[in-house]
């Protein structure tokens with residue numbers, strides 16, 4: 001049994017990590033500001049220590065990290081358009097809080113810190129799939145902040161010997177992803193619209209593509225990254241390795257739900273990336289990772305969850 005800190009543990013991905021760690025018998029502390037996370041995401045998980053606060057405050061970061069061997073740093077304001085609209089608060093959550101968590105982890109002698117990095121780091125690179133050796137090209141404040149986070153991790157490994165791993169997530173989806181904000185992940189937004197027979201909005205022509213990754217695959221990749229010997233100091237894509245256009249995603253979801261609606265098209269979002277698809281060779285080699293849940297299976301599970309979830313009570 002080890003002691004884990006999950007920052008952002010009341011959020012979508014953080015709560016899935018917390019659930020799996022508890023299931024495996026580990027001790028888990030969650031630190032969350034509840035800006036985008038919700039206590040209700042954890043209510044079904046027993047024995048989780050919960051600390052509410054802001055990691056951009058160094059003293060809170062120190063309290064959060066104290067006594068933990070592993071830090072899964074998931075806390076963030078995870079939205080491209082929100083960062084375009086308000087780069088300062090997004091920077092505070094995505095950069096200041098990350099630096100504090102690194103400093104606190106270094107000083108507390110943490111064994112390894114695993115960071116939620118992002119596929120947005122790649123921007124519009126001409127080749128697909130995107131592999132970790134490609135130069136980064138951030139197209140939004142969010143993407144830049146996530147790249148800064150990765151670089152801080154690597155610097156802390158070199159300068160202070162703190163073991164770190166940056167896992168680049170590719171459009172993660174699944175149960176508990178909050179559909180209610182204008183910045184919510186597209187699958188959560190489409191799911192709730194289709195289940196209510198409302199037409200969803202597609203930004204741009206809908207031919208942009210994404211490597212949508214079911215959350216259980218991400219949990220598996222991150223937990224492997226805590227222990228894999230060769231992972232320290234690395235940046236690693238964790239994804240499914242395929243890609244689908246927004247138009248095809250809409251059609252597939254419409255068919256599964258059985259809704260009779262057409263999407264409304266609006267102007268493309270500023271900072272939006274055209275195509276995204278991961279090369280997952282490094283994750284396979286360093287982590288022994290293979291996606292265990294396919295996109296189709298994940299999509300069906302996710303729709304089932306939105307069908308039965310009482311979102312108003314969340």
Ligand code: UD1
Pocket residue numbers: 078079080118119120121169170171172183184185186187189190200201202203204208210246269272273275276
């Ligand atoms: C980006 C990152 C992802 C990161 C996420 C955080 C890329 C390739 N991916 O996701 O790694 O974790 O930010 O939020 O940069 N869309 C619609 N209708 C909607 C909502 C969205 O058409 O109602 C479109 C968007 O314009 C975009 C796609 O769907 O083209 C996906 O959007 P979203 O789910 O917000 O994620 P990304 O911005 O791609």
